[in-house]
Amino acid sequence: MEPQGEKPGEADRVHITPHFLKSRSGEFALESILLLKLRGLGLVDLGCLGECLGLEWLDLSSNALTHLGPLASLHQLVVLNVANNRLTGLEPLAACEKLQSLNAAGNLLATPGQLQCLASLRGLECLRLQDPLARLSNPLCTSPSYWAVVRELLPGLKVINGERMIGRGSEFYQLCRDLDSSLHPSSSPGPRVPRAQPWVEPGYWEPWPTRGSSILEEACRQFQDTLRECHDLDRQANSSLAQAEQALSPAGTTSAFVF
Template identity: 45%
Template sequence: MEAKGRPGNENVKITVQMLKSKTGQFDLESILFLKLKNIGICNLGCIGDCVNLERLDLSGNDISNLTPLASLKLLTALNLSANRISNLDALHSCENLQNLNLSGNLISSVDALRSLSELKNLETIRLKDNICNFSNPVCMNTSYRSAMLEIFPKIKVLDGERMSGRGSDLYQLCKDMDSSPKEVCSSGAVGERLGPKKWVEDGYWELKPVRKTQSDEAVEQFYNILKECRELNNKAADVIARTDRTLSSTK
């Protein structure tokens, strides 16, 4: 289903006063991280003056026109989930964008996404979120997945699922193993069904105003990779154990 804007405040426009109040910054160019979610924004106003923004969360509003975002060249993470967006042309200029959440909007065709194909740094894109029950009309198309991979051949994560890069092979293995006990259960055996695994952790879109050095980021990336490997290993072991229990119960 498509998510609409949140009830409550309506027709809110982003102003200089709002941005200064939310961030405590006197100069808009000093704002690096910004969260303006669920406050009824329908007009992005002067958001484009925050030219050094790196992370921006505008989820749960009533936004349809993204034109003011075109000047945000340094933006790396953008959450636009649960708005009223159908046109993405303005994001073509956000050349450093790496992570983009568009779930719960009004994007009706794959062609509407082609304007993003030149974003060489884009690694993660989400148009549907089964946990929040957010989607877009385009996701109903039977060729949606293949079309997305054609437009974004280097994408690493699509709708929370690893497509390439770290962990993709192991993810697919775990996914195949997940289906094994379900098949056994469908044949009459008793077993537990495994729930969905989220690949974007809770709090991913939380904006923390801390500028890190390259060495800090390298260390954090190493530990994130190590954490992913441990989680995948634990999941694989758990699936194997569940499968063994299910198969044993059928003997």
């Protein structure tokens, strides 16, 4: 028999208490916590998380959150990851005036209007609503026009879903798209396909930087995650180039060009 008033599974649920947050961060005071990683804990509410007034970096991904109410008091928050939850709105984040990066992929955001609350965040530069590698998205992303609507709603964004909207990054992306479109298989011999070569030697980026603050360590971890994604994309690109080369090269010949 389960304790009276306790729902099934509630005893095993993680609760956000001052003791839990202090033990998780190693800090003696909630106000001293700068970074928290609370990923995949099955959280359904945020408890006293709003008392961590100095929090700058927060990972709440892969939980079961339906609201972000306590985050409205986190005025120092710079980076927030709430991917893979059950959120239908982001309204409390309107008070996080220092927010620069938000990952909200894999939630239940159905219309661009639910992002209106972010319009007042002048420092918001990076927004993720989709993550193809993790197979995360939002219902609003099914609309062909959502991209343009989001850009109009949040003109200050520099990066959406990992793609740069301004600067040389967007030009490079367009160059890659043009190159990709030029490599469609053809029955005619056509031009030989250049084989891409690495810009740096293998392992150049592998060494882990010197450990410092917890925020620096987490930034390094995110960098390593990005590197793994780049390696995956590199393998996919090499496979596509090999198929295109085989289709475009005359039978019985090989090509070896430096890109």
